[in-house]
Amino acid sequence: MQVVTAQRRDLTEVFTGLRPRQFQRLVRAVHRNGGRALDPDRPGRPWALALEDRVLLVAMYCRTNLTMRQLAPLFGISPAAVGRIISRHGPLLALAPGKRKPGRHQVLIVDGTLVPTRDRTVSASSKNYRYSANLQVLIKADTRVVLAVGRPLPGNRNDCTAFAESGIKDACGTATVLADGGYQGTGVLMPHRRQAGQDRLPDWKEQHNTSHRRVRARVEHAFARMKNWKILRDCRLKGDGVFWATSGVAHMHNLALSH
Template sequence: MDSPFSGLSSRQFGKLIIALRSEGADPVRKGRPWSLPLEDRVLLVAAYWRTNLTLRQLAPLFGVSKSVADRIIDHLGPSLALQQRKRFRKDTVLIVDGTLPPTRDHSVAEESKNYRYSTNHQVVIDADTRLVVAVGRPLPGNRNDCKAWGLSGAKAAVGRATVIADGGYRGTGLVIPHRREKGQAELPAWKEEDNTSHRKVRARVEHAFARMKTWKILRDCRLKGDGVHHAMLGIARLHNLTLAG
């Protein structure tokens, strides 16, 4: 039952549980213990992120109350967060882009170019492995990518690594496509070839977004406060585990 919701094979799911226990996600609690074992709690969180069912709909599937399901998500969601990479090889090439998950908590979201209240998440992937290596903190969806790159912490997370981006990151020092100068009718052939190569490589981050957005919570997030950030980081970790095989 774990694969449809977590996207992981039974072997991968088992490795995740072992890793979570080693990270302290299942400590001995004082007082009343959890009504579900860690495996089922992880599955509950994954099912919530994957289906975006309301807690009133989801809780009976696991035989718990709505309030228990809510506490499990609040407690375990942060524990599933991606451990962002801190060091990169000198020849590492990364790709960054922003995505705008619609978010109902208007205290952290703003109306964006998709005409919905959204949060801007800067997501960085490794161009070779296509694994997510960093996710910036969410900013209001009306922040453009060139500002969100620095303000979200994504820039600091990747240090001096080479980063490819689209034309929305002008002035950031990232590798972006060539643009025509004022009065220039067309680009030289070598620049057009560079841009073609750039588009093919940069498309990999769009493919990562497409896979991550199979998790329906990123299409309409009802979580408040840091909930959307925890969901994005958790989904990034599960996405990486799926790719790693």
């Protein structure tokens, strides 16, 4: 017996963090990205759940980080079927790349976040004392909307290296990009630093740093909201799973910001 279903609109926000209208936008995005090839009327063995319920299952998995054995009885299917749905549909929730690269009139913010993951091939022991992957995230400064998520790198890589290797640098286009002091040599705007022999910065540099911190804090707010999807606190997926999970959460984060 299926306990959780997309037909129960009152459960959508509880289990996904999205209001019903936002959840329907997610379903339509999955349908466009390849979900229509997964419809029951297509040739082959049909799925046990409708497309809406499959999207709900993946979104709920990201939101709650329940195991497949815990999700299975809620949807009235086997743990193996839950695993197949997550594996097949997870990438379809990913954030779509922008049709145009940001222009020079835009202001963006970049920063990295550590996502703990069980897969040692994409992680390393990090400053959070866990095996984690470094995910670079690029957001719009004015709206906090996530524009891009970089490919995962081991968590012991510094941000200036990850900026180029993850692909985030290419996603910046010609926009003005703000970052913290860990992005030296990347060409982004960083806070002023004291030179050798300087006791303090000039007042005008201190004012610039204050403004810079105030704006750059928005990416930290975005991370805090994204980590309400608990899969980013302990990702059990292997291989590209940590990337698809982070990108899917970024997509849902953007939908949650919309009206």
